[in-house]
Structures are given as C-alpha cells and as structure tokens.
Amino acid sequence: MFRLPIDAESFPLGKGPMVMLVLFLVSTLFIFGRSEEAGENLEFWIFANTHYEEYQARVPIFEAQNPGINVQLINFGNTMHDKLLAAMLSNFGAPDLVEVEITSIGRFLKGAIDEVGFVDLRPRLESEGWMEKLVVSRFTPWSYRGKIFGIPHDLHPVVLLYRDDLFKAAGVEMTEVETWDDFIAAGKKATRDLDGDGEIDQYAIVLDRRTESDYFSLLLQQGGGFFDEEGNVIIDSELAIETLAFFTSLFNEHEIATPVYGTWHGDPSNFAAMQDGKILSILSPDWYVGILKSQVPQMSGKWKAIPMPAWHPGGRRTTTRGGTMIGMTTQCTNPDKAWELLKFTYFDRPGLVNRYETTRIIPPLKSAWDAPIFKEPDTYLGGQPLGDLFIELAPDLPPRYQNPYWSEGADLLNDAIFAAVTEKQTPREALTELAEKVRALIAKDQGRWGEL
Amino acid sequence: MNYNLMRTKPTTYRFWNQQQKIAPYLFIAPFYILFVVFMGYPLVSSLVMSLYEMRGFQSRIFVGVGNFIDLFKDPIFWKSLRNTAYFAAGTLTLQLPIALLLAILLNSKFVRGKNILRLAFFAPVLVAGVFVAIIFNLVYDQRAGLVNQEFILFGKEIGWLNEENYVMPAVILTGVWQWAGFNMIYFLAGLQGIRQELYEAAAVDGANWWQAFLHVTLPSLRPVIAFVFVVSMIGSLQLFDLPYILTNGGEPADAGSTIVMYLYKNGFQFMRLGYAATIGWVLFFIIAVISIVQLKLLGIFRDE
Missing domain, CATH: 3.40.190.10 (Periplasmic binding protein-like II)
Incomplete structure (x- = not known):
C-alpha cells in the first residue's frame, strides 16, 4: 500500500503543526494557482471607499462594452498615495489609471516637469472638446506649468x-x-x-x-x-x-x-x-x-x-474644499483604452447621477447638471433641493x-x-x-x- | 552494499564529498540572502541616499553632509526629538514600574482570578494601534470624553488633544494602557523564574517583604529589566502610529510630532527622501548609543 513518507505521529512537532502546515500549503496553492484572466488588463488604483464601490458596480458595464479588457480595481485606502509614490520612484508597478487626492498631488509634481509620473492630458481633452464641457477652474488643482495631469472628479463647492x-x-x-x-x-x-x-x-x-x-x-x-x-x-x-x-x-x-x-x-x-x-x-x-x-x-x-x-x-x-483627480500614469501600457475607461468613469452621465445619489458629489461635467435628481428635494435638509444650490454656486468656484x-x-x-x-x-x-x-x-x- | 556502489561510481562519490562542503552554506543561505536583500542593501542605499537629495522622481543631486547640517538647524526636528524623548521618559518612569507592579501583584499568592487578570492586562496589546488611537480620541475628547468627565469634577476642562502641553501626556497615558500589560508578561516570566529557595534563605536571615524585594527580586530580575528597558526604549524612539492618528499628523503646532513621524512626512509627503534617510540614520545612532549605554549601566556586558 502507498504510504506517505511522513505521518502525523512521526511529524517532528506533532499533529497540530502538521495540520497547520498542510492547510498553509493547500491555501498557498489555491491562491497562487488561480489562472490570470485572458485578455488585456487595465489597473486602476483608488483610495476612497465610496469611489471604489461606485466603480465596482459600473466596471462590468465597461468590460461588456469593451470585450477583451479586464479592469482591475484596487482600493488601497489611505496608503495608496505612498504606494503610488514608491511605484513612481522605482519606475515600476504603477497602475494605468489612478485617483489622487488634492492635498497629495503636490509632491508628485516635484522635479523637472518632463519627469512627472502622469501623462499630460491636455492634448486629449482639447482635441475631443472636453475643456468647454467641464468647469475650467477645477483644472487648476491638477495643472502645473501649462500641463494638465488629472481630470477633476468633483467641484466641491x-x-x-x-x-x-x-x-x-x-x-x-x-x-x-x-x-x-x-x-x-x-x-x-x-x-x-x-x-x-x-x-x-x-x-x-x-x-x-x-x-x-x-x-x-x-x-x-x-x-x-x-x-x-x-x-x-x-x-x-x-x-x-x-x-x-x-x-x-x-x-x-x-x-x-x-x-x-x-x-x-x-x-x-x-x-x-x-x-x-x-x-x-x-x-x-x-x-x-x-x-x-x-x-x-x-x-x-x-x-x-x-x-x-x-x-x-x-x-x-x-x-x-477637497478634491480628487483621475490621472493616467506614464507607466500606462494601453493609453487609448485607459482613456476610454477614464471617460467612462468621469464623463458618463448615468454614472455621475448615480454618484450624486450616494455621495452628494456634484460632477464637473456641466451637461449632467440638468438631470432631475439635482432638483429633487433633499429630505436630510428638510426638503431643500441641495443639488440645485451647489450647481447654482458651481460656476463661481475660485481657482x-x-x-x-x-x-x-x-x-x-x-x-x-x-x-x-x-x-x-x-x-x-x-x-x-x-x-x-x-x-x-x-x-x-x-x-x-x-x-x- | 551501498558503500560498494559508491566505490564503483567515482562521480557519485565526488558529489557526496562536494555536497558535504556546500551543504552548510546552503543551510544558512536563506538567512543571508534575506538579510542582504531586505536589510543590507537598504541600509547601504539609505546611507548613500542621505548624502543626496531627490530632484523629482528620476534624478538626484549630491549634497554631501548638507542634509545633516540642515537637520541640526531644523526646529521641527528638534521639537520631534523632544517629543520622542518625552514619550520615552514617560514610558520608562511610568509604564515599566506599573508593569512591574502588576506582575508582582499577579505573582503573589493573595490575588485571585490571576488568569482572567493576566488576559485583561495583556488584551490591549492585541488591539491594533490604529484602533487604540481612534478609541482614545474619544476618551480624550475635550467636552464629552471619558477622562474629562472625571477631571471636570476638579473644575478644569483639559484639551488633551487640543492644547500643546497636554498632547504628549495623552500619548504617554495611551502608551501605558496599551503596553504595560505586555511588559508585565516579561516581568511575570522573570518573577516565576526566581528560585524559591532564595526567598526562604532571605526569610531565614530575617528579611521582610521589602528587603526581599530589594535584595532578591530586583537583582534576580536584572536581565529581564535590562531587556524590557532596552526594548521599550527602542520602541519609544520608533513611536509613530499612535500619535500620528491620535493627533492627526502631529497637530496642533507639531506638539504630537515624533522623529519617525517627521521622517515619514519628509519621505512620503514632501518627497525629500535624502532628508528622510538622514533622519533615519540620526535616529539609528541615537538608538544605538542609548541602547549600549543602557546595557552597560545595567551590567549586561559584565561576566557573571
């Protein structure tokens, strides 16, 4: 009969440790044995839970519209900016797309302007006519020396x-x-x-x-x-x-x-x-x-x-006050597809309406503002239509x-x-x-x- | 039979001979490989980095000892160093005596429910530092916090986390809550290792409890005390997560800033990696000198 070279009784540390070792090996095989999904991957890093939840619900729609593209959403929470910094310093491991918070972006702009780890999105924005469709003052937190390194997620009036x-x-x-x-x-x-x-x-x-x-x-x-x-x-x-x-x-x-x-x-x-x-x-x-x-x-x-x-x-x-941008890193391997995903998450009207519903965040895309939801009375504010008030103030936002x-x-x-x-x-x-x-x-x- | 086989096949024999020479190195190789990759290389590279300053992400400029000179002129560094020393002093004078006292109580014959008490005192260390900080944020709240609810009785409402002078005491007290039970376990293990005959001999000589404590317990605990002292000191000098969350990054007015927090801010928030590496090396020297002095004073280097 086939016998294992070692049994529970003769395992040097006894039965318990042997069971633990077996469980460790099995789970390791399980975790590392999973095959990668076929097709092209787009990695998208996020630091805010509410954003992550929103994109989790919407990414399958994007994947269905773009066969062969797998979007990997990774929510690192508060440690994300440090991880991004390390990835940019080592010139390795940065995602294709990433959201960055307004108080954190400054450090990513240090040094020569050509060495910044984000792609200048101005050419794409201008050639597709997006600048006019968005609140222009909201590009200032994400711009430096004439280059636009990120698209605003919000207005935050x-x-x-x-x-x-x-x-x-x-x-x-x-x-x-x-x-x-x-x-x-x-x-x-x-x-x-x-x-x-x-x-x-x-x-x-x-x-x-x-x-x-x-x-x-x-x-x-x-x-x-x-x-x-x-x-x-x-x-x-x-x-x-x-x-x-x-x-x-x-x-x-x-x-x-x-x-x-x-x-x-x-x-x-x-x-x-x-x-x-x-x-x-x-x-x-x-x-x-x-x-x-x-x-x-x-x-x-x-x-x-x-x-x-x-x-x-x-x-x-x-x-x-506050703010988030989405940027494309210079390590991005498929800029065209990443740009499509960026537009899908930031410029898609149904998505922006859905975002307001859960987070009360007013989008910088002006054409979304006429959606009925922004005019709805807000029960939390005793029936006052809050969205309307924010939108009324939005054009006057300071840079x-x-x-x-x-x-x-x-x-x-x-x-x-x-x-x-x-x-x-x-x-x-x-x-x-x-x-x-x-x-x-x-x-x-x-x-x-x-x-x- | 096998022996004969080996003699007839010289290649196999040579292999066995060779592997006996190589095997010991292979056995110790994992440690050295890990050490070189994760300790040796980063150490050397951070020393080199402390002589440079980053210029953005891709290039750097050699500044020699410029970072060290800047550091010694930097008031926030000195404030962080003072805060860290304050915490270390609080730990050694408050936390360790409390830990020793708890250990003595739990080792005495008169205390009941030792297992439950041991678990209760040890439990805080199982809570992640982040959660401890969040909980104590509520405990220290100026108006509604648990601590002030007691202190208001004496007619003073203390802004534990809002007034500069109270920030470090608040951090120290939180440290006591979190770590005293952990150090108590070391002391308890030390106390249980003291031979009972020593106490019996002291009793025969007419020693009272206090004399037995001074002349039997404390000397016998010396290695444990030295260990706990040095480890606590190193831990104190590396303080980061507790004040970082409790004081929201060292505010107000850097009253809660520590050396490691300042290192983190420079490295990750200000992108001054050279300066951060310099802070790291200065911290290393401080820890090394203090540890050696402590061990010397506690007589650990003496031959028994």
Whole structure:
C-alpha cells in the first residue's frame, strides 16, 4: 500500500503543526494557482471607499462594452498615495489609471516637469472638446506649468449648513444673512449660555483651528491662495493676513466660533456635539453632506443650507474644499483604452447621477447638471433641493493653484493658524514667518539644482 | 552494499564529498540572502541616499553632509526629538514600574482570578494601534470624553488633544494602557523564574517583604529589566502610529510630532527622501548609543 513518507505521529512537532502546515500549503496553492484572466488588463488604483464601490458596480458595464479588457480595481485606502509614490520612484508597478487626492498631488509634481509620473492630458481633452464641457477652474488643482495631469472628479463647492431650528429659537433668520458681517451679528445672538452657568453651551459656528481646512477655504473665497498661478508664494499677502485676522476674530474677539471637537470635522465627537446642539453651523462642501448623512442619519431634517456669506455685498458666495483627480500614469501600457475607461468613469452621465445619489458629489461635467435628481428635494435638509444650490454656486468656484511645495506649505500653515488663533503670534507675524520659510525652502532647492 | 556502489561510481562519490562542503552554506543561505536583500542593501542605499537629495522622481543631486547640517538647524526636528524623548521618559518612569507592579501583584499568592487578570492586562496589546488611537480620541475628547468627565469634577476642562502641553501626556497615558500589560508578561516570566529557595534563605536571615524585594527580586530580575528597558526604549524612539492618528499628523503646532513621524512626512509627503534617510540614520545612532549605554549601566556586558 502507498504510504506517505511522513505521518502525523512521526511529524517532528506533532499533529497540530502538521495540520497547520498542510492547510498553509493547500491555501498557498489555491491562491497562487488561480489562472490570470485572458485578455488585456487595465489597473486602476483608488483610495476612497465610496469611489471604489461606485466603480465596482459600473466596471462590468465597461468590460461588456469593451470585450477583451479586464479592469482591475484596487482600493488601497489611505496608503495608496505612498504606494503610488514608491511605484513612481522605482519606475515600476504603477497602475494605468489612478485617483489622487488634492492635498497629495503636490509632491508628485516635484522635479523637472518632463519627469512627472502622469501623462499630460491636455492634448486629449482639447482635441475631443472636453475643456468647454467641464468647469475650467477645477483644472487648476491638477495643472502645473501649462500641463494638465488629472481630470477633476468633483467641484466641491462649499455652503453654510446651519441649524434652522436653533437659529430661529435665538431670533435669527439665516436666509437673510448675506455677508460675513451679517453672520457675525447673527452669530452673537445665537451663541448662548443656555443654563446660566457662565459657560457657553451653543456656538454659532465650528471651525478647525488645527489645520488649514477652514481658513484656506475662506482665503480661496476671497480670491487668495498659498501660491499664485506662476508658483510665487502669496500667503503673506494683505488679503491672506486680513483673512487670518478675521478667522481668529471669530474665536477671540466675537467669541462665536468653537474649535472643532476632536481632531477634524469628521470626528465622532464633532458629530456628538452637533447632535447635542452645541454647534449651529458649519462650512460644508458637498462631500461633507454625504458624510453627515451616513454618520448622523438621526439629524435628518435638522439642517438647512445657504450660500456662504460673502466678504462684500454681491461678492462670491462659495469656495471649494477637497478634491480628487483621475490621472493616467506614464507607466500606462494601453493609453487609448485607459482613456476610454477614464471617460467612462468621469464623463458618463448615468454614472455621475448615480454618484450624486450616494455621495452628494456634484460632477464637473456641466451637461449632467440638468438631470432631475439635482432638483429633487433633499429630505436630510428638510426638503431643500441641495443639488440645485451647489450647481447654482458651481460656476463661481475660485481657482486653487497647485504647487509642488503645497505639502510642506500646508504643514507649516497649520502651525501658523494655530499660533494666530491661540494668540502666540499676530496673523501678520505668523504668515510672514511662514512665507519666509517656504520661500527659503524653494530658494534652497533652486540653489541646488537650478530652475526647473 | 551501498558503500560498494559508491566505490564503483567515482562521480557519485565526488558529489557526496562536494555536497558535504556546500551543504552548510546552503543551510544558512536563506538567512543571508534575506538579510542582504531586505536589510543590507537598504541600509547601504539609505546611507548613500542621505548624502543626496531627490530632484523629482528620476534624478538626484549630491549634497554631501548638507542634509545633516540642515537637520541640526531644523526646529521641527528638534521639537520631534523632544517629543520622542518625552514619550520615552514617560514610558520608562511610568509604564515599566506599573508593569512591574502588576506582575508582582499577579505573582503573589493573595490575588485571585490571576488568569482572567493576566488576559485583561495583556488584551490591549492585541488591539491594533490604529484602533487604540481612534478609541482614545474619544476618551480624550475635550467636552464629552471619558477622562474629562472625571477631571471636570476638579473644575478644569483639559484639551488633551487640543492644547500643546497636554498632547504628549495623552500619548504617554495611551502608551501605558496599551503596553504595560505586555511588559508585565516579561516581568511575570522573570518573577516565576526566581528560585524559591532564595526567598526562604532571605526569610531565614530575617528579611521582610521589602528587603526581599530589594535584595532578591530586583537583582534576580536584572536581565529581564535590562531587556524590557532596552526594548521599550527602542520602541519609544520608533513611536509613530499612535500619535500620528491620535493627533492627526502631529497637530496642533507639531506638539504630537515624533522623529519617525517627521521622517515619514519628509519621505512620503514632501518627497525629500535624502532628508528622510538622514533622519533615519540620526535616529539609528541615537538608538544605538542609548541602547549600549543602557546595557552597560545595567551590567549586561559584565561576566557573571
């Protein structure tokens, strides 16, 4: 009779380890033994779960329309950008298509413009007439030195979400608020100590003083920025200093703002404070409404939205925060098919409508805006048609110029904002020092390798 | 019979002779191949990299010791170093004594339910650092957090993660919660290895509990203490995930920034790989010097 050369009893470590070894070998064979699907592969990396779920549902349609093409969607979550960086550094292993987040793209633009790991999509966009069909200001975060390295996934206009019930209880009609001065007046009435213990129980607005998110949104609304179109540092401009002075005054002088509960606006403790009625308003991009809906569904019907208060009567009533692009890497092996997949995921009207349904994200493709869903009343906002409001504001979105030094700049900007709000430095001191640091950093690099 | 066979076939005989020489090298080869590929090469290449700075993705510029000079002038590096040292000091003065105390309690005859307690104290280490950070984010919440609910009783609401001075204490306390039970297991193993006769002899000599602890327990635990000290110190100096998530990348004002976090930011967020490699080497030297000094002071190099 055939006998195995070894049996459970004589296996050196006993029965248990032998079973484990056998299971390990079998599962290894199972995993590595699977044959690759025939045909051509397109690899597409994603970092956001909601995007991944959307594409998972839509990719089979693309594959059916393009026989012989297999799309491999890989969701790496938050580690994706680091993996992409490693793949581009080693010039090996990058996907054909990839989505990149707005605060991460800067580092991919360092060095000579010809060595950037993304394909310039401007020729394709222009030859097919896509530029006119999309919101042009949204190309600025993904463009550098005249080249377009990514297509915007979104617009991310910002509105002011507010608790209508609690503002009304304080005798304030928020729909009458048009400027930030109006908001301060309204905020002073609504910021109150309800139980008379000397502590304020409800604040008119919650703002993040640890990071650049809210301050930078306000600065963009003013038409300012960290870098201008030519890449000059403009964070110490009078406009930037005035905006920071205004931002700090909401905390210190007017005392109508509370720092974000927890570490950012999406922190569970911030949601808890909202439910407890401690926060009456928040500057909210479209995606944040999607987060609120999924994280605090019990607040449905309590929020309403108005355009952001303007700096001056008749001024811009919105700004932009956050964003994602899709780019084609220079390692892409089949650019034509990848371009087709890109268009299918970013320019296909049914897909964009479906995206709004789940994430509240307004697409940059203007022709999609007349879909009925954007006009539908939103129950989460007490029946207000939110999509319509975002679309009304979309043409007025400010540009946000991209720069390879954004990551370093943003990191230092966080410190400057915190120093100004906690009154360790004046807004002028904080921003002047910041601008000098970033200019010195750029000058040092240019001194080492010359103008790029 | 086989022997005869071998004699009649000289080629086979030579093979057996040769393989006896080669076999030992083949047996140890896997370790050396893995070491060279995953440790040796990256080490040498990172040392070389620390003398260069990346210029985008494809090219680099030789800067010599420029990165080291920049690093010593970089205020965020010094702040990160101070924070890391603060954490290490907190770990050694708070976490390890607590771990030793827990081990002594669990080793005593008077405590009941030892198995359950051992599991309970050890359990936090099984939780991934990311989850620990998320949970403690809620625990330290300024208004509604568990910790402040207690402290408010004393009339002070502490912004654990929002005020610069409280950020590192918050990280240290979280470290205690997560790692004290783990180190307790080492101490417990050490305590159980101490021969009972030593205590009996001490008792015969008239030693009380404290004297027995000082003169029997502590000296007998010396190798374990040295090991836990050195490992904890190295772990502390490599601190990254806990403050990275707890403080959302070191904010506010870099109060939660550590050396490894600053290394990560430079390497991956700022694309300054040369500078990041420099931070890595400086960290390596700090760890090496501290470990050698610790081992020397604890007498590990002495012949017993």
